[in-house]
Amino acid sequence: xxxxxxxxxxxxxxxxxxxxxxxxxxxxxxxxxxxxxxxxxxxxxxxxxxxxxxxxxxxxxxxxxxxxxxxxxxxxxxxxxxxxxxxxxxxxxxxxxxxxxxxxxxxxxxxxxxxxxxxxxxxxxxxxxxxxxxxxxxxxxxxxxxxxxxxxxxxxxxxxxxxxxxxxxxxxxxxxxxxxxxxxxxxxxxxxxxxxxxxxxxxxxxxxxxxxxxxxxxxxxxxxxxxxxxxxxxxxxxxxxxxxxxxxxxxxxxxxxxxxxxxxxxxxxxxxxxxxxxxxxxxxxxxxx
Amino acid sequence: xxxxxxxxxxxxxxxxxxxxxxxxxxxxxxxxxxxxxxxxxxxxxxxxxxxxxxxxxxxxxxxxxxxxxxxxxxxxxxxxxxxxxxxxxxxxxxxxxxxxxxxxxxxxxxxxxxxxxxxxxxxxxxxxxxxxxxxxxxxxxxxxxxxxxxxxxxxxxxxxxxxxxxxxxxxxxxxxxxxxxxxxxxxxxxxxxxxxxxxxxxxxxxxxxxxxxxxxxxxxxxxxxxxxxxxxxxxxxxxxxxxxxxxxxxxxxxxxxxxxxxxxxxxx
Numbered sequence: 393x394x395x396x397x398x399x400x401x402x403x404x405x406x407x408x409x410x411x412x413x414x415x416x417x418x419x420x421x422x423x424x425x426x427x428x429x430x431x432x433x434x435x436x437x438x439x440x441x442x443x444x445x446x447x448x449x450x451x452x453x454x455x456x457x458x459x460x461x462x463x464x465x466x467x468x469x470x471x472x473x474x475x476x477x478x479x480x481x482x483x484x485x486x487x488x489x490x491x492x493x494x495x496x497x498x499x500x501x502x503x504x505x506x507x508x509x510x511x512x513x514x515x516x517x518x519x520x521x522x523x524x525x526x527x528x529x530x531x532x533x534x535x536x537x538x539x540x541x542x543x544x545x546x547x548x549x550x551x552x553x554x555x556x557x558x559x560x561x562x563x564x565x566x567x568x569x570x571x572x573x574x575x576x577x578x579x580x581x582x583x584x585x586x587x588x589x590x591x592x593x594x595x596x597x598x599x600x601x602x603x604x605x606x607x608x609x610x611x612x613x614x615x616x617x618x619x620x621x622x623x624x625x626x627x628x629x630x631x632x633x634x635x636x637x638x639x640x641x642x643x644x645x646x647x648x649x650x651x652x653x654x655x656x657x658x659x660x661x662x663x664x665x666x667x668x669x670x671x672x673x674x675x676x677x678x679x680x681x
Numbered sequence: 682x683x684x685x686x687x688x689x690x691x692x693x694x695x696x697x698x699x700x701x702x703x704x705x706x707x708x709x710x711x712x713x714x715x716x717x718x719x720x721x722x723x724x725x726x727x728x729x730x731x732x733x734x735x736x737x738x739x740x741x742x743x744x745x746x747x748x749x750x751x752x753x754x755x756x757x758x759x760x761x762x763x764x765x766x767x768x769x770x771x772x773x774x775x776x777x778x779x780x781x782x783x784x785x786x787x788x789x790x791x792x793x794x795x796x797x798x799x800x801x802x803x804x805x806x807x808x809x810x811x812x813x814x815x816x817x818x819x820x821x822x823x824x825x826x827x828x829x830x831x832x833x834x835x836x837x838x839x840x841x842x843x844x845x846x847x848x849x850x851x852x853x854x855x856x857x858x859x860x861x862x863x864x865x866x867x868x869x870x871x872x873x874x875x876x877x878x879x880x881x882x883x884x885x886x887x888x889x890x891x892x893x894x895x896x897x898x899x900x901x902x903x904x905x906x907x908x909x910x911x912x913x914x915x916x917x918x919x920x921x922x923x924x925x926x927x928x929x930x931x932x933x934x935x936x937x938x939x940x941x942x943x944x945x946x947x948x949x
Contacts, residue, residue, distance in 0.1 A: 443792075443793040446946035446947065447946060470793070470795075472793040474793070480790075492790065492794065495796055496794075
């Protein structure tokens with residue numbers, strides 16, 4: 393499948409300070425792709441390079457095979473929801489959306505109204521009077537109104553109530569169904585797990601994991617809960633917690649070694665599951681990968 | 682250049698209030714000053730006092746010709762009330778029109794659109810030029826209408842118009858400088874104060890340059906000196922080369938601003 397986004401060796405340094413370092417991955421077309429990492433990991437830096445707002449120190453970023461540093465053509469088929477949704481003052485939402493829509497060929501009025509209705513956005517409200525949630529809705533409608541092939545969202549759910557958040561997820565699934573690619577940056581893992589099919593995990597400016605959500609959750613790591621034993625000492629055990637006579641931990645290692653160790657400890661009960669994306673994610677955050 | 686067209690229209694709309702906020706008070710001041718011309722002519726007191734100032738001071742303040750009967754000369758004696766506001770308006774609007782996307786945190790909304798930064802800035806520069814030329818044009822019309830209504834002497838409209846044409850060239854120069862300042866500074870909040878300092882600073886350097894021969898070279902960093910009202914009324918015409926040089930410098934600064942802005946990292 394062709395790549396909607398292709399990053400190769402993408403690096404950004406701010407003087408001596410780290411931005412991102414050697415970030416490489418592809419986002420296949422027509423997928424919902426999560427981009428996760430803690431605050432300061434470099435997610436927004438990566439997105440801002442992708443949109444031509446800042447220049448990479450080295451490496452390449454391409455959208456639909458167009459180099460993002462070579463002019464605005466790469467952005468022609470892109471819609472973007474920024475993380476910080478500051479809007480122009482003294483405008484009505486309707487005017488602002490028409491203004492931003494005018495950069496894209498065609499008449500988007502019908503779709504704009506349809507999206508505004510879907511997100512309960514009053515287009516006659518003045519931008520100065522909008523709450524954070526409503527400003528975010530304006531940014532979402534602005535990004536989607538021209539039916540782009542690629543939709544880039546940076547923490548889109550901030551400020552949205554649960555109902556609107558669910559509508560956003562539904563809308564993104566609809567967009568993906570019509571063939572759009574969704575690049576979804578978030579630190580809310582439950583949301584990413586619910587919406588995205590594939591993810592890249594960024595930590596301290598570097599990609600530490602990338603792939604299918606199901607595969608990432610299932611890869612190597614298992615969550616183990618054992619009742620009636622003392623903590624076991626075994627290579628690959630992390631995040632060990634004790635709760636009464638139960639212990640839980642993540643295990644990343646050969647399964648026979650785990651089973652032998654558990655058998656020797658003779659627990660009353662054992663449960664071995666796939667970890668949630670959050671657990672996998674926290675494991676990468678903790679630097680234990 | 683779709684981006685240029687969109688931004689031109691957008692910035693024209695966005696700065697209507699700013700334009701009025703500058704044009705109305707300066708026009709009212711000008712009306713008051715022009716309306717007082719018959720009183721100053723009748724009393725002759727101020728004229729005599731100005732004529733009695735030392736030559737170096739008269740030269741520094743642009744009062745080499747003092748004849749309140751002639752409308753252009755009367756205007757020229759206090760033309761800094763037009764020159765400075767128009768220069769400030771140009772420089773501040775030039776700085777703001779570039780820096781505002783970062784000040785309002787709307788840079789990500791605008792520059793993520795499929796329009797090149799160059800085309801966006803060309804559109805902004807176009808709207809800037811319209812307003813920067815419109816301000817002295819409106820003020821010139823106000824001055825001519827008011828003077829025409831109150832003075833007995835011939836209006837010398839062509840010469841009055843050339844005074845304001847000189848101001849338009851000066852304002853274009855400072856507008857370009859304001860754009861360049863905004864494109865160069867890392868912190869967008871610093872753009873307007875620096876642009877303001879440029880206008881006021883170069884004006885006073887121009888005044889200083891006329892005070893002593895040793896300070897004379899300072900006139901080369903004082904754009905005001907190329908379209909000095911006293912010189913225009915003394916010569917009977919605006920020096921077209923000086924005015925063209927100012928406009929060209931403004932255009933050059935704007936072009937440099939666009940080149941610089943294309944390459945810089947934008948802060949949300």
